Amino acid sequence: MPGFRMPRFPTPRFPLTRVPRAFSRIAVAAVVALGLGAGGAALFVQSSVAQNAAPAAPAAPAVRVPTSKAEITLSFAPxxxxxxxxxxxxxxxxxxxxxxxxxxxxxxxxxxxxxxxxxxxxxxxxxxxxxxxxxxxxxxxxxxxxxxxxxxxxxxxxxxxxxxxxxxxxxxxxxxxxxxxxxxxxxxxxxxxxxxxxxxxxxxxxxxxxxxxxxxxxxxxxxxxxxxxxxxxxxxxxxxxxxxxxxxxxxxxxxxxxxxxxxxxxxxxxxxxxxxxxxxxxxxxxxxxxxxxxxxxxxxxxxIRRPWLGATLQTVTADIADGLGLDRPEGAIVTAVVAGSPAAKAGLEVGDLVVSVDGVEIDDPDSFGYRFATKPLGGTVALGIRRGEETLSLAVALVQAPEVPARDARNLDGVSPFAGATVMNLSPAVNDELRLPGDRKGVAVSRVAANSIAAQVGFVAGDIVLEVNGTAIDTTAQLAKLTARRAPVWRIAVEREGRVLQIALRG
Structure with missing residues (x-):
């Protein structure tokens, strides 16, 4: 049958025990020859050990066929x-x-x-x-x-x-x-x-x-x-x-x-x-x-209520590990700490290397995010930290991120370049949800409808709207008002992944 391969079974390997040259009087050896033929070799099995000889290594489990109906019918069915x-x-x-x-x-x-x-x-x-x-x-x-x-x-x-x-x-x-x-x-x-x-x-x-x-x-x-x-x-x-x-x-x-x-x-x-x-x-x-x-x-x-750290973490690359004097890349390095956040109150600092969460090692920001997010609110979690030559344990409070100001989510429509986009006011809670830097203010795009004008323009979730036609954007209500009427030209400033993009479109 095309594409079908018969399974290949490994050839059984028997443990070989070297026969000593001399035996004591009470030692008895049995020699069994298997597969003798022209130019054939014999397999020697020692059945007893001479006095004072080193104990034999444990034998590997024998390969055998099933010997009972119960073994033949082993199944995942239960x-x-x-x-x-x-x-x-x-x-x-x-x-x-x-x-x-x-x-x-x-x-x-x-x-x-x-x-x-x-x-x-x-x-x-x-x-x-x-x-x-x-x-x-x-x-x-x-x-x-x-x-x-x-x-x-x-x-x-x-x-x-x-x-x-x-x-x-x-x-x-x-x-x-x-x-x-x-x-x-x-x-x-x-x-x-x-x-x-x-x-x-x-x-x-x-x-x-x-x-x-x-x-x-x-x-x-x-x-x-x-x-x-x-x-x-x-x-x-x-x-x-x-x-x-x-x-x-x-x-x-x-x-x-x-x-x-x-x-x-x-x-x-x-x-x-x-x-x-x-x-x-x-x-x-x-x-x-x-x-x-x-x-x-x-x-x-x-x-769903998840704990808020209030810090930005970065993957430790081989170059960063070398700069930190590490033998290998491990943990996640702190690149920013939000003032007044649980991380700041616990004493976390920029440059700290987070290596564990409640004693469980983490390899990167994603594994940290999972370990931290699955902790229940209330109480604290212990973060293992390396700071220079020091090894520290910081107790971080497990509290929810505040939503101030209120997100005031709005679905924009009409004839503006934002039609089809959902925008929200930024707050610690929204920043945490959209994985945005904790110190950002303004209005963020949280969702873009498929085949909408906003999607055609190229907006994506996580974009931060900074300015529209020369007006700085502070709230979703302000953005909705500015985009409710047609404009001959749209000049838009958007921050995406730390870079500011300038966009100009005909109305």
Whole structure:
């Protein structure tokens, strides 16, 4: 069969024990010759040891065939039977208005002819659907899935393994972690549920099972191992800290369970690395300890509250490590501290090297972000610090970032270059959410709608609007007023990743 390869089994290697030249009188040696032939060699096995001889090294486990029915029928089936009932299929749908003309929804086409939304012409409604998986984590019908599975959905329906189907309400959506929490609508009785395990106890090489609905073919179970932990350079969510597995994960598996051999959820399958769209044995799951925080927030009212550090951290490169006199790159270096923040009150300084969080080593700002963000509010966390030749432990208070001034989020529309952008006033809370420097003031772009004028212009989430047509921007209300009317020319100053960009556009 093309592309099929027979498995190659390793040749058994027997431990060889050298026979001593002289034996004491009570020593008895047995010599067994195997595979003798022309030019053949003999394999010598010593069956007893002479007096005063050094003890033999422990023998390697013997390779053998199964000797009982129980060994022949070893299976993951008991784990699968306990897990499958709590893994659901998630169907999300939304209605969109589609223009009858192929050019009616093109903002550049409409601007060329000098029209606005009224030139769209007749529209027709179209239903878009997405398919994913989810995990029941509470017998009352609470389900966790990926945010991208139900993003912008008007209606969500879930199907259980026993073929029952229910409508579901969206309780919480968290784009930062790409997690969402659903609740079965009108649920009566209890549902099969899985326990969220401790993902910090996972080790590379542990066997795991992935359960979901790949390609919509129906519930599927795949098996593999934990390939790596704490993957931080993946680029999927704000909190870059993933479990990597070689269990086959494909489109439709998103939101499904990654479970250990006890049937506990250790991760939520989220993404794959693929050039073809199919699994090549590199899948990523959000750790259960991050999932637990989001589920707990959903149970407590649907608002996620995370601790605020109030400092900016940078990856330690090989050059920086050399400059600091380190043997290798490790930890995260402090590049800025916000006045009055928990970091400042704890005594953290610019130039400090953060190497651990509550005794757990960290390798970069992303691993720090995960360890710090999963701590509950209240109390303190111990940061291991290197400052020059000193090693310190600083107790940082676990408090929420203040939102002063209020974010006053606004969705801008009309005919300005900002149409389709959502903007918010900057505050410590917003700066922390958007991962912006803590000392910035003004208005930030938090979201840009696909195919909008703002997207066509090139605005992206995280841009800080500094100036519009010579007027410094301080609040979202001010920006909304300035962009409510047409201007012959738009001159805009925007800060992006520490650089100021000057933009000029015709109105």
């Amino acid at each position: 784990v699968v039977k306990s897990v499958v009932p709590a893994v659901v299929n998630v169907y999300a749908s939304r209605i969109v208005a589609q223009p009858s003309s192929p050019f009616g929804d093109d903002p550049l086409f409409r601007r060329f002819f000098g029209g606005g939304d009224g030139l769209r012409g007749p529209t027709r409604q179209r239903q878009l659907q997405s398919l994913g998986s989810g995990v029941i984590v509470d017998p009352s019908g609470i389900i966790v899935t990926n945010n991208h599975v139900i993003k912008d959905a008007d209606a969500v329906r879930v199907a259980l393994a026993d073929r029952r189907e229910f409508d579901a309400d969206i309780v919480l959506k968290d784009e930062k972690t790409d997690l969402a929490v659903l609740r079965i609508r009108g649920a009566q009785g209890t549902f099969p549920a899985l326990t969220l395990g401790d993902s910090d106890k996972l080790e590379v090489g542990d066997i795991v099972l992935a359960v979901g609905n790949p390609f919509g073919v129906g519930q599927t179970v795949t098996q593999g191992i934990v390939s790596a932990l704490a993957r931080t350079q993946v680029g999927i969510t704000d909190y870059q800290f993933f479990i990597q597995t070689d269990a086959a994960i494909n489109p439709g598996n998103s939101g499904g369970a990654l479970v250990d051999m006890k049937g506990n959820v250790v991760g939520i399958n989220t993404a794959i690395f693929s050039r073809s769209g199919g699994s090549i044995g590199i899948g990523f799951a959000i750790p259960a300890n991050m999932v637990r925080q989001v589920v707990d927030a959903a149970r407590q009212g649907g608002v």
